[in-house]
Amino acid sequence: MKRLLTAIAVAAITSLPALAQTVAVTNGRVVTNTDGGVLNNGTVIIRDGDIVAVGTGLDLPQGAEVIDANGGWITPGLFHPATQLGLIEVGAESSTRDTAADESVFNATLRVSDGFNYEGSHIDESRIDGITRFALYPSTGSSILAGRGALADSSGEAGSLFADDQFMLVDLSRSGARTAGGSKPAAWAYLRAALNDARTYPGRYMSSQTGIVLNRADAQAFEAAARGEMPIIFAMDDNADILRLIAFKEENPGLRVVIMGGAEAHTVAQELANADIPVILDPMRNLPDSFDVLSSSMEAAGLLFDAGVDVAFSTAASDSYFNTRLLTQHAAISVAHGADWADAFRAVTLTPAEIYGYGDRFGALAPGYAGDLVVWDGDPLEVMSAPTHVFIEGEAQSMETRQTRLAQRYAEIRSDAEYAYHH
Known part of the structure:
Protein backbone atom coordinates (compact mmCIF):
# COMPACT_ATOMS: atom_id res chain seq x y z
CA MET A 1 0.00 0.00 0.00
CA LYS A 2 1.31 3.41 -0.90
CA ARG A 3 2.15 5.65 2.06
CA LEU A 4 1.74 9.38 2.54
CA LEU A 5 4.42 11.59 1.07
CA THR A 6 7.27 12.55 3.32
CA ALA A 7 7.57 16.15 4.41
CA ILE A 8 10.34 16.72 1.87
CA ALA A 9 8.27 15.33 -1.00
CA VAL A 10 5.24 17.37 0.02
CA ALA A 11 7.34 20.51 0.16
CA ALA A 12 8.69 19.81 -3.30
CA ILE A 13 5.21 19.26 -4.75
CA THR A 14 3.57 22.27 -3.14
CA SER A 15 6.39 24.55 -4.29
CA LEU A 16 5.55 23.85 -7.92
CA PRO A 17 3.29 26.30 -9.74
CA ALA A 18 -0.36 25.28 -9.65
CA LEU A 19 -2.02 24.16 -12.85
CA ALA A 20 -5.59 24.83 -13.91
CA GLN A 21 -6.60 21.38 -12.74
CA THR A 22 -5.23 21.62 -9.20
CA VAL A 23 -7.78 21.10 -6.42
CA ALA A 24 -7.17 21.15 -2.68
CA VAL A 25 -9.85 19.69 -0.41
CA THR A 26 -9.18 20.84 3.13
CA ASN A 27 -10.46 20.91 6.71
CA GLY A 28 -11.94 17.42 6.86
CA ARG A 29 -11.60 14.00 8.44
CA VAL A 30 -9.63 12.17 5.75
CA VAL A 31 -10.20 8.41 5.45
CA THR A 32 -7.13 7.32 3.50
CA ASN A 33 -7.70 3.52 3.36
CA THR A 34 -3.91 3.20 3.73
CA ASP A 35 -1.47 2.66 6.56
CA GLY A 36 -1.88 6.38 7.17
CA GLY A 37 -5.29 5.68 8.68
CA VAL A 38 -7.70 8.54 9.35
CA LEU A 39 -6.37 12.10 9.46
CA ASN A 40 -8.18 14.78 11.44
CA ASN A 41 -8.20 18.23 9.85
CA GLY A 42 -6.55 16.77 6.77
CA THR A 43 -6.05 17.93 3.20
CA VAL A 44 -6.03 16.13 -0.15
CA ILE A 45 -4.37 17.78 -3.16
CA ILE A 46 -5.28 16.64 -6.68
CA ARG A 47 -3.37 17.72 -9.78
CA ASP A 48 -4.36 16.82 -13.34
CA GLY A 49 -6.69 14.08 -12.14
CA ASP A 50 -4.32 12.34 -9.74
CA ILE A 51 -3.74 12.72 -6.01
CA VAL A 52 -0.32 14.24 -5.34
CA ALA A 53 -0.41 14.83 -1.58
CA VAL A 54 -2.40 13.79 1.48
CA GLY A 55 -1.70 14.99 4.98
CA THR A 56 -2.17 17.59 7.69
CA GLY A 57 -0.72 21.09 7.73
CA LEU A 58 0.07 21.04 4.00
CA ASP A 59 0.91 24.24 2.16
CA LEU A 60 -1.65 24.74 -0.58
CA PRO A 61 -0.38 25.24 -4.15
CA GLN A 62 -0.75 28.80 -5.33
CA GLY A 63 -3.85 29.24 -7.46
CA ALA A 64 -5.41 25.90 -6.53
CA GLU A 65 -9.18 25.62 -6.29
CA VAL A 66 -9.84 25.16 -2.58
CA ILE A 67 -12.81 23.15 -1.33
CA ASP A 68 -13.49 23.54 2.40
CA ALA A 69 -14.97 20.34 3.84
CA ASN A 70 -16.15 22.36 6.87
CA GLY A 71 -15.15 19.62 9.28
CA GLY A 72 -16.91 16.89 7.29
CA TRP A 73 -15.45 13.65 6.00
CA ILE A 74 -13.17 13.31 2.98
CA THR A 75 -13.09 9.79 1.54
CA PRO A 76 -12.27 7.85 -1.61
CA GLY A 77 -15.17 7.52 -4.02
CA PHE A 362 -8.98 3.48 -7.03
CA GLY A 363 -10.35 3.12 -3.51
CA ALA A 364 -7.73 4.99 -1.47
CA LEU A 365 -6.48 8.52 -0.90
CA ALA A 366 -2.73 8.45 -1.48
CA PRO A 367 -0.29 9.92 -4.02
CA GLY A 368 -0.63 8.20 -7.38
CA TYR A 369 -4.28 7.25 -6.95
CA ALA A 370 -6.98 8.74 -9.15
CA GLY A 371 -8.62 11.86 -7.78
CA ASP A 372 -11.91 10.06 -7.06
CA LEU A 373 -12.98 11.78 -3.87
CA VAL A 374 -16.17 12.48 -1.94
CA VAL A 375 -16.81 15.13 0.70
CA TRP A 376 -19.52 14.16 3.19
CA ASP A 377 -21.35 16.29 5.73
CA GLY A 378 -20.96 13.48 8.30
CA ASP A 379 -20.00 9.84 8.77
CA PRO A 380 -20.60 8.27 5.32
CA LEU A 381 -22.07 5.16 6.94
CA GLU A 382 -24.63 7.22 8.85
CA VAL A 383 -27.96 7.09 7.02
CA MET A 384 -28.56 10.85 7.42
CA SER A 385 -25.17 11.84 5.97
CA ALA A 386 -24.85 12.92 2.35
CA PRO A 387 -22.11 14.01 -0.06
CA THR A 388 -21.61 17.73 -0.60
CA HIS A 389 -18.96 17.33 -3.33
CA VAL A 390 -18.02 14.46 -5.64
CA PHE A 391 -14.86 14.38 -7.77
CA ILE A 392 -13.94 11.88 -10.48
CA GLU A 393 -10.29 12.09 -11.52
CA GLY A 394 -10.17 15.59 -10.06
CA GLU A 395 -13.22 16.86 -11.95
CA ALA A 396 -16.07 18.23 -9.83
CA GLN A 397 -19.27 16.36 -10.67
CA SER A 398 -22.80 17.70 -10.93
CA MET A 399 -24.90 17.10 -7.82
CA GLU A 400 -28.08 17.50 -9.85
CA THR A 401 -30.30 14.73 -11.20
CA ARG A 402 -33.71 14.48 -12.76
CA GLN A 403 -35.07 13.70 -9.29
CA THR A 404 -33.50 16.76 -7.67
CA ARG A 405 -34.82 18.97 -10.46
CA LEU A 406 -38.33 17.57 -10.03
CA ALA A 407 -38.16 17.98 -6.27
CA GLN A 408 -37.07 21.60 -6.64
CA ARG A 409 -39.70 22.33 -9.25
CA TYR A 410 -42.63 21.08 -7.23
CA ALA A 411 -41.35 22.46 -3.95
CA GLU A 412 -41.39 25.96 -5.40
CA ILE A 413 -44.77 26.12 -7.14
CA ARG A 414 -45.93 29.71 -7.03
CA SER A 415 -49.23 30.53 -5.44
CA ASP A 416 -50.17 32.62 -8.47
CA ALA A 417 -49.73 29.67 -10.86
CA GLU A 418 -52.97 27.79 -11.40
CA TYR A 419 -51.35 24.59 -12.71
CA ALA A 420 -48.03 22.87 -12.12
CA TYR A 421 -47.18 22.91 -15.80
CA HIS A 422 -47.28 26.73 -15.74
CA HIS A 423 -44.36 26.74 -13.31
Whole structure:
Protein backbone atom coordinates (compact mmCIF):
# COMPACT_ATOMS: atom_id res chain seq x y z
CA MET A 1 0.00 0.00 0.00
CA LYS A 2 1.31 3.41 -0.90
CA ARG A 3 2.15 5.65 2.06
CA LEU A 4 1.74 9.38 2.54
CA LEU A 5 4.42 11.59 1.07
CA THR A 6 7.27 12.55 3.32
CA ALA A 7 7.57 16.15 4.41
CA ILE A 8 10.34 16.72 1.87
CA ALA A 9 8.27 15.33 -1.00
CA VAL A 10 5.24 17.37 0.02
CA ALA A 11 7.34 20.51 0.16
CA ALA A 12 8.69 19.81 -3.30
CA ILE A 13 5.21 19.26 -4.75
CA THR A 14 3.57 22.27 -3.14
CA SER A 15 6.39 24.55 -4.29
CA LEU A 16 5.55 23.85 -7.92
CA PRO A 17 3.29 26.30 -9.74
CA ALA A 18 -0.36 25.28 -9.65
CA LEU A 19 -2.02 24.16 -12.85
CA ALA A 20 -5.59 24.83 -13.91
CA GLN A 21 -6.60 21.38 -12.74
CA THR A 22 -5.23 21.62 -9.20
CA VAL A 23 -7.78 21.10 -6.42
CA ALA A 24 -7.17 21.15 -2.68
CA VAL A 25 -9.85 19.69 -0.41
CA THR A 26 -9.18 20.84 3.13
CA ASN A 27 -10.46 20.91 6.71
CA GLY A 28 -11.94 17.42 6.86
CA ARG A 29 -11.60 14.00 8.44
CA VAL A 30 -9.63 12.17 5.75
CA VAL A 31 -10.20 8.41 5.45
CA THR A 32 -7.13 7.32 3.50
CA ASN A 33 -7.70 3.52 3.36
CA THR A 34 -3.91 3.20 3.73
CA ASP A 35 -1.47 2.66 6.56
CA GLY A 36 -1.88 6.38 7.17
CA GLY A 37 -5.29 5.68 8.68
CA VAL A 38 -7.70 8.54 9.35
CA LEU A 39 -6.37 12.10 9.46
CA ASN A 40 -8.18 14.78 11.44
CA ASN A 41 -8.20 18.23 9.85
CA GLY A 42 -6.55 16.77 6.77
CA THR A 43 -6.05 17.93 3.20
CA VAL A 44 -6.03 16.13 -0.15
CA ILE A 45 -4.37 17.78 -3.16
CA ILE A 46 -5.28 16.64 -6.68
CA ARG A 47 -3.37 17.72 -9.78
CA ASP A 48 -4.36 16.82 -13.34
CA GLY A 49 -6.69 14.08 -12.14
CA ASP A 50 -4.32 12.34 -9.74
CA ILE A 51 -3.74 12.72 -6.01
CA VAL A 52 -0.32 14.24 -5.34
CA ALA A 53 -0.41 14.83 -1.58
CA VAL A 54 -2.40 13.79 1.48
CA GLY A 55 -1.70 14.99 4.98
CA THR A 56 -2.17 17.59 7.69
CA GLY A 57 -0.72 21.09 7.73
CA LEU A 58 0.07 21.04 4.00
CA ASP A 59 0.91 24.24 2.16
CA LEU A 60 -1.65 24.74 -0.58
CA PRO A 61 -0.38 25.24 -4.15
CA GLN A 62 -0.75 28.80 -5.33
CA GLY A 63 -3.85 29.24 -7.46
CA ALA A 64 -5.41 25.90 -6.53
CA GLU A 65 -9.18 25.62 -6.29
CA VAL A 66 -9.84 25.16 -2.58
CA ILE A 67 -12.81 23.15 -1.33
CA ASP A 68 -13.49 23.54 2.40
CA ALA A 69 -14.97 20.34 3.84
CA ASN A 70 -16.15 22.36 6.87
CA GLY A 71 -15.15 19.62 9.28
CA GLY A 72 -16.91 16.89 7.29
CA TRP A 73 -15.45 13.65 6.00
CA ILE A 74 -13.17 13.31 2.98
CA THR A 75 -13.09 9.79 1.54
CA PRO A 76 -12.27 7.85 -1.61
CA GLY A 77 -15.17 7.52 -4.02
CA LEU A 78 -17.35 4.46 -3.51
CA PHE A 79 -16.82 1.47 -5.81
CA HIS A 80 -19.92 -0.69 -6.31
CA PRO A 81 -18.80 -4.23 -7.24
CA ALA A 82 -21.94 -5.58 -8.93
CA THR A 83 -24.45 -3.39 -10.74
CA GLN A 84 -26.55 -3.13 -13.87
CA LEU A 85 -26.43 0.64 -14.03
CA GLY A 86 -26.86 1.84 -17.59
CA LEU A 87 -28.14 -1.57 -18.68
CA ILE A 88 -31.70 -1.17 -17.37
CA GLU A 89 -33.79 1.97 -17.38
CA VAL A 90 -37.22 0.61 -16.39
CA GLY A 91 -37.14 -2.89 -15.00
CA ALA A 92 -40.69 -3.78 -16.01
CA GLU A 93 -40.16 -2.69 -19.63
CA SER A 94 -38.20 -5.25 -21.63
CA SER A 95 -37.25 -2.76 -24.33
CA THR A 96 -35.12 -0.88 -21.78
CA ARG A 97 -33.25 -3.98 -20.55
CA ASP A 98 -29.92 -5.04 -22.05
CA THR A 99 -28.73 -7.52 -19.45
CA ALA A 100 -29.47 -10.97 -20.89
CA ALA A 101 -30.22 -12.71 -24.19
CA ASP A 102 -32.32 -15.78 -23.48
CA GLU A 103 -32.79 -16.62 -27.16
CA SER A 104 -29.26 -15.93 -28.36
CA VAL A 105 -26.91 -18.65 -29.55
CA PHE A 106 -24.12 -16.67 -27.89
CA ASN A 107 -23.35 -16.62 -24.17
CA ALA A 108 -19.73 -16.21 -23.06
CA THR A 109 -19.08 -13.91 -26.01
CA LEU A 110 -21.73 -11.40 -24.89
CA ARG A 111 -20.26 -8.13 -23.61
CA VAL A 112 -22.24 -5.82 -21.33
CA SER A 113 -20.31 -2.89 -22.80
CA ASP A 114 -22.25 -3.30 -26.03
CA GLY A 115 -25.48 -2.43 -24.20
CA PHE A 116 -24.18 0.19 -21.75
CA ASN A 117 -25.94 3.58 -21.80
CA TYR A 118 -23.63 6.07 -20.09
CA GLU A 119 -26.53 8.54 -19.84
CA GLY A 120 -28.77 6.18 -17.85
CA SER A 121 -30.68 8.23 -15.28
CA HIS A 122 -29.84 5.90 -12.40
CA ILE A 123 -26.13 6.60 -12.86
CA ASP A 124 -26.66 10.22 -11.80
CA GLU A 125 -28.60 9.08 -8.74
CA SER A 126 -25.74 6.83 -7.70
CA ARG A 127 -23.12 9.52 -8.28
CA ILE A 128 -24.69 12.11 -5.98
CA ASP A 129 -24.67 9.46 -3.24
CA GLY A 130 -20.93 8.99 -3.55
CA ILE A 131 -20.50 6.14 -6.06
CA THR A 132 -17.74 7.05 -8.50
CA ARG A 133 -16.92 3.60 -9.97
CA PHE A 134 -18.93 0.45 -10.56
CA ALA A 135 -18.78 -2.99 -12.14
CA LEU A 136 -21.32 -3.87 -14.84
CA TYR A 137 -22.80 -7.37 -14.68
CA PRO A 138 -24.73 -9.36 -17.27
CA SER A 139 -27.64 -11.62 -16.39
CA THR A 140 -27.79 -15.31 -17.25
CA GLY A 141 -29.39 -16.13 -20.58
CA SER A 142 -29.54 -19.62 -22.09
CA SER A 143 -26.35 -20.83 -20.40
CA ILE A 144 -24.65 -20.63 -17.02
CA LEU A 145 -22.01 -18.52 -18.81
CA ALA A 146 -23.63 -15.10 -18.65
CA GLY A 147 -20.97 -13.11 -20.49
CA ARG A 148 -18.22 -10.61 -19.87
CA GLY A 149 -18.48 -7.68 -17.49
CA ALA A 150 -16.93 -4.22 -17.55
CA LEU A 151 -16.03 -1.29 -15.30
CA ALA A 152 -17.28 2.29 -15.57
CA ASP A 153 -17.24 5.58 -13.75
CA SER A 154 -20.38 7.52 -12.85
CA SER A 155 -19.62 10.76 -14.69
CA GLY A 156 -22.43 10.04 -17.15
CA GLU A 157 -20.19 11.00 -20.04
CA ALA A 158 -19.03 9.26 -23.19
CA GLY A 159 -15.92 7.32 -22.35
CA SER A 160 -17.03 6.63 -18.79
CA LEU A 161 -16.71 2.88 -19.44
CA PHE A 162 -12.98 2.63 -18.78
CA ALA A 163 -12.31 -1.13 -18.76
CA ASP A 164 -13.99 -3.73 -20.96
CA ASP A 165 -13.95 -7.54 -20.75
CA GLN A 166 -12.82 -7.54 -17.12
CA PHE A 167 -14.44 -10.73 -15.84
CA MET A 168 -16.66 -13.66 -16.78
CA LEU A 169 -19.86 -14.34 -14.86
CA VAL A 170 -20.81 -17.99 -14.28
CA ASP A 171 -24.07 -18.88 -12.54
CA LEU A 172 -23.73 -21.90 -10.25
CA SER A 173 -26.59 -20.87 -7.97
CA ARG A 174 -30.02 -22.48 -7.93
CA SER A 175 -31.00 -20.46 -11.01
CA GLY A 176 -27.89 -21.71 -12.80
CA ALA A 177 -28.93 -25.28 -12.01
CA ARG A 178 -32.27 -24.64 -13.74
CA THR A 179 -30.56 -23.07 -16.75
CA ALA A 180 -28.16 -25.99 -17.13
CA GLY A 181 -30.93 -28.55 -17.29
CA GLY A 182 -32.49 -28.78 -13.87
CA SER A 183 -29.78 -29.72 -11.37
CA LYS A 184 -26.50 -28.56 -9.91
CA PRO A 185 -24.69 -31.64 -11.25
CA ALA A 186 -25.77 -30.50 -14.72
CA ALA A 187 -24.37 -27.01 -14.07
CA TRP A 188 -21.02 -28.39 -12.88
CA ALA A 189 -20.85 -30.79 -15.83
CA TYR A 190 -21.47 -27.90 -18.22
CA LEU A 191 -18.76 -25.82 -16.53
CA ARG A 192 -16.15 -28.57 -16.79
CA ALA A 193 -17.01 -29.20 -20.44
CA ALA A 194 -16.89 -25.46 -21.19
CA LEU A 195 -13.46 -25.15 -19.58
CA ASN A 196 -12.27 -28.09 -21.69
CA ASP A 197 -13.58 -26.43 -24.85
CA ALA A 198 -11.95 -23.09 -24.01
CA ARG A 199 -8.60 -24.59 -23.05
CA THR A 200 -8.40 -26.53 -26.28
CA TYR A 201 -9.34 -23.53 -28.42
CA PRO A 202 -8.54 -23.11 -31.29
CA GLY A 203 -7.28 -26.65 -31.91
CA ARG A 204 -10.62 -28.38 -31.38
CA TYR A 205 -12.30 -25.85 -33.67
CA MET A 206 -9.97 -26.16 -36.65
CA SER A 207 -12.35 -28.53 -38.40
CA SER A 208 -15.62 -27.70 -36.64
CA GLN A 209 -17.54 -24.72 -35.31
CA THR A 210 -18.65 -26.55 -32.15
CA GLY A 211 -16.93 -28.17 -29.19
CA ILE A 212 -18.39 -30.29 -26.39
CA VAL A 213 -20.81 -27.53 -25.32
CA LEU A 214 -19.44 -24.22 -26.66
CA ASN A 215 -19.62 -22.83 -30.16
CA ARG A 216 -16.46 -21.32 -31.60
CA ALA A 217 -17.25 -17.74 -30.56
CA ASP A 218 -18.04 -18.67 -26.95
CA ALA A 219 -14.93 -20.85 -26.66
CA GLN A 220 -12.78 -17.97 -27.85
CA ALA A 221 -14.47 -15.57 -25.39
CA PHE A 222 -14.13 -17.98 -22.46
CA GLU A 223 -10.48 -18.78 -23.18
CA ALA A 224 -8.97 -15.90 -21.18
CA ALA A 225 -10.98 -16.78 -18.08
CA ALA A 226 -10.28 -20.50 -18.48
CA ARG A 227 -6.55 -19.76 -18.56
CA GLY A 228 -6.67 -17.46 -15.51
CA GLU A 229 -6.16 -14.25 -17.45
CA MET A 230 -9.37 -12.71 -16.11
CA PRO A 231 -11.43 -13.44 -12.97
CA ILE A 232 -14.42 -15.75 -13.05
CA ILE A 233 -17.24 -14.50 -10.84
CA PHE A 234 -19.20 -17.51 -9.59
CA ALA A 235 -22.76 -16.76 -8.46
CA MET A 236 -23.56 -19.13 -5.59
CA ASP A 237 -24.89 -19.10 -2.02
CA ASP A 238 -24.95 -22.60 -0.53
CA ASN A 239 -22.02 -23.54 1.72
CA ALA A 240 -21.80 -27.01 0.15
CA ASP A 241 -21.46 -25.39 -3.28
CA ILE A 242 -18.80 -23.05 -1.92
CA LEU A 243 -16.77 -26.00 -0.59
CA ARG A 244 -17.11 -27.65 -4.02
CA LEU A 245 -15.79 -24.47 -5.61
CA ILE A 246 -12.81 -24.40 -3.23
CA ALA A 247 -11.98 -27.98 -4.22
CA PHE A 248 -12.51 -27.06 -7.89
CA LYS A 249 -10.01 -24.22 -7.55
CA GLU A 250 -7.48 -26.62 -6.02
CA GLU A 251 -7.96 -28.87 -9.07
CA ASN A 252 -7.58 -25.84 -11.35
CA PRO A 253 -5.01 -23.64 -9.57
CA GLY A 254 -4.67 -21.25 -12.48
CA LEU A 255 -8.25 -19.98 -12.20
CA ARG A 256 -8.95 -16.59 -10.62
CA VAL A 257 -12.06 -17.21 -8.54
CA VAL A 258 -14.50 -14.75 -6.92
CA ILE A 259 -17.85 -15.58 -5.28
CA MET A 260 -20.86 -13.33 -5.75
CA GLY A 261 -23.79 -13.90 -3.40
CA GLY A 262 -22.24 -16.03 -0.69
CA ALA A 263 -25.25 -16.02 1.62
CA GLU A 264 -23.78 -18.96 3.55
CA ALA A 265 -20.12 -18.07 2.99
CA HIS A 266 -19.61 -17.13 6.63
CA THR A 267 -20.18 -20.76 7.66
CA VAL A 268 -17.04 -21.74 5.72
CA ALA A 269 -15.17 -18.47 6.25
CA GLN A 270 -11.84 -19.97 7.26
CA GLU A 271 -11.83 -22.29 4.26
CA LEU A 272 -12.44 -19.30 1.97
CA ALA A 273 -9.65 -17.34 3.63
CA ASN A 274 -7.24 -20.25 3.23
CA ALA A 275 -8.21 -20.57 -0.44
CA ASP A 276 -7.83 -16.80 -0.97
CA ILE A 277 -11.26 -16.47 -2.57
CA PRO A 278 -12.94 -13.02 -2.26
CA VAL A 279 -16.68 -12.70 -1.68
CA ILE A 280 -19.07 -10.06 -3.03
CA LEU A 281 -21.75 -10.01 -0.34
CA ASP A 282 -24.91 -8.09 0.45
CA PRO A 283 -24.82 -7.69 4.25
CA MET A 284 -28.57 -7.00 4.34
CA ARG A 285 -29.49 -10.31 2.76
CA ASN A 286 -30.82 -12.47 5.59
CA LEU A 287 -34.27 -13.65 4.50
CA PRO A 288 -34.06 -17.25 3.25
CA ASP A 289 -35.88 -17.40 -0.08
CA SER A 290 -34.51 -20.86 -0.92
CA PHE A 291 -32.78 -23.81 0.73
CA ASP A 292 -29.46 -22.44 -0.54
CA VAL A 293 -29.60 -19.46 1.83
CA LEU A 294 -31.03 -20.94 5.04
CA SER A 295 -27.94 -19.94 7.03
CA SER A 296 -27.86 -16.33 5.81
CA SER A 297 -27.22 -13.82 8.58
CA MET A 298 -26.65 -10.11 9.07
CA GLU A 299 -23.58 -11.08 11.10
CA ALA A 300 -22.05 -12.75 8.03
CA ALA A 301 -19.83 -9.81 7.06
CA GLY A 302 -18.20 -9.55 10.47
CA LEU A 303 -17.51 -13.28 10.55
CA LEU A 304 -15.92 -13.17 7.10
CA PHE A 305 -13.78 -10.17 8.04
CA ASP A 306 -12.64 -11.87 11.24
CA ALA A 307 -11.53 -14.93 9.24
CA GLY A 308 -9.50 -12.77 6.86
CA VAL A 309 -11.70 -13.06 3.77
CA ASP A 310 -11.61 -10.17 1.28
CA VAL A 311 -15.20 -8.91 1.16
CA ALA A 312 -16.84 -6.33 -1.09
CA PHE A 313 -20.40 -5.19 -0.44
CA SER A 314 -23.25 -5.09 -2.95
CA THR A 315 -26.90 -4.03 -2.82
CA ALA A 316 -28.36 -7.20 -4.31
CA ALA A 317 -31.15 -7.39 -1.71
CA SER A 318 -32.38 -3.95 -2.79
CA ASP A 319 -31.60 -3.86 -6.48
CA SER A 320 -28.69 -3.78 -8.88
CA TYR A 321 -29.75 -0.95 -11.15
CA PHE A 322 -31.65 1.77 -9.29
CA ASN A 323 -30.94 1.27 -5.58
CA THR A 324 -27.18 1.01 -5.89
CA ARG A 325 -27.11 4.37 -4.10
CA LEU A 326 -27.92 2.49 -0.87
CA LEU A 327 -24.42 0.99 -0.77
CA THR A 328 -23.31 2.87 2.36
CA GLN A 329 -26.53 1.94 4.16
CA HIS A 330 -25.85 -1.74 3.49
CA ALA A 331 -22.30 -1.30 4.78
CA ALA A 332 -23.66 0.39 7.89
CA ILE A 333 -25.96 -2.58 8.53
CA SER A 334 -22.89 -4.80 8.72
CA VAL A 335 -21.34 -2.50 11.33
CA ALA A 336 -24.54 -2.59 13.36
CA HIS A 337 -24.21 -6.40 13.37
CA GLY A 338 -20.59 -6.71 14.44
CA ALA A 339 -18.35 -5.68 11.56
CA ASP A 340 -15.58 -3.14 12.13
CA TRP A 341 -16.23 0.29 10.59
CA ALA A 342 -12.91 0.36 8.74
CA ASP A 343 -13.51 -3.10 7.26
CA ALA A 344 -17.02 -2.14 6.16
CA PHE A 345 -15.87 1.08 4.51
CA ARG A 346 -13.02 -0.70 2.78
CA ALA A 347 -15.62 -3.15 1.43
CA VAL A 348 -17.28 -0.33 -0.56
CA THR A 349 -14.08 1.36 -1.74
CA LEU A 350 -10.70 -0.34 -1.92
CA THR A 351 -11.58 -4.05 -1.81
CA PRO A 352 -13.84 -3.93 -4.91
CA ALA A 353 -11.06 -2.14 -6.78
CA GLU A 354 -8.60 -4.85 -5.71
CA ILE A 355 -10.93 -7.64 -6.82
CA TYR A 356 -10.96 -6.23 -10.36
CA GLY A 357 -7.24 -5.48 -10.45
CA TYR A 358 -7.39 -1.73 -9.83
CA GLY A 359 -6.40 -1.57 -6.18
CA ASP A 360 -3.43 0.63 -7.00
CA ARG A 361 -5.62 3.18 -8.79
CA PHE A 362 -8.98 3.48 -7.03
CA GLY A 363 -10.35 3.12 -3.51
CA ALA A 364 -7.73 4.99 -1.47
CA LEU A 365 -6.48 8.52 -0.90
CA ALA A 366 -2.73 8.45 -1.48
CA PRO A 367 -0.29 9.92 -4.02
CA GLY A 368 -0.63 8.20 -7.38
CA TYR A 369 -4.28 7.25 -6.95
CA ALA A 370 -6.98 8.74 -9.15
CA GLY A 371 -8.62 11.86 -7.78
CA ASP A 372 -11.91 10.06 -7.06
CA LEU A 373 -12.98 11.78 -3.87
CA VAL A 374 -16.17 12.48 -1.94
CA VAL A 375 -16.81 15.13 0.70
CA TRP A 376 -19.52 14.16 3.19
CA ASP A 377 -21.35 16.29 5.73
CA GLY A 378 -20.96 13.48 8.30
CA ASP A 379 -20.00 9.84 8.77
CA PRO A 380 -20.60 8.27 5.32
CA LEU A 381 -22.07 5.16 6.94
CA GLU A 382 -24.63 7.22 8.85
CA VAL A 383 -27.96 7.09 7.02
CA MET A 384 -28.56 10.85 7.42
CA SER A 385 -25.17 11.84 5.97
CA ALA A 386 -24.85 12.92 2.35
CA PRO A 387 -22.11 14.01 -0.06
CA THR A 388 -21.61 17.73 -0.60
CA HIS A 389 -18.96 17.33 -3.33
CA VAL A 390 -18.02 14.46 -5.64
CA PHE A 391 -14.86 14.38 -7.77
CA ILE A 392 -13.94 11.88 -10.48
CA GLU A 393 -10.29 12.09 -11.52
CA GLY A 394 -10.17 15.59 -10.06
CA GLU A 395 -13.22 16.86 -11.95
CA ALA A 396 -16.07 18.23 -9.83
CA GLN A 397 -19.27 16.36 -10.67
CA SER A 398 -22.80 17.70 -10.93
CA MET A 399 -24.90 17.10 -7.82
CA GLU A 400 -28.08 17.50 -9.85
CA THR A 401 -30.30 14.73 -11.20
CA ARG A 402 -33.71 14.48 -12.76
CA GLN A 403 -35.07 13.70 -9.29
CA THR A 404 -33.50 16.76 -7.67
CA ARG A 405 -34.82 18.97 -10.46
CA LEU A 406 -38.33 17.57 -10.03
CA ALA A 407 -38.16 17.98 -6.27
CA GLN A 408 -37.07 21.60 -6.64
CA ARG A 409 -39.70 22.33 -9.25
CA TYR A 410 -42.63 21.08 -7.23
CA ALA A 411 -41.35 22.46 -3.95
CA GLU A 412 -41.39 25.96 -5.40
CA ILE A 413 -44.77 26.12 -7.14
CA ARG A 414 -45.93 29.71 -7.03
CA SER A 415 -49.23 30.53 -5.44
CA ASP A 416 -50.17 32.62 -8.47
CA ALA A 417 -49.73 29.67 -10.86
CA GLU A 418 -52.97 27.79 -11.40
CA TYR A 419 -51.35 24.59 -12.71
CA ALA A 420 -48.03 22.87 -12.12
CA TYR A 421 -47.18 22.91 -15.80
CA HIS A 422 -47.28 26.73 -15.74
CA HIS A 423 -44.36 26.74 -13.31
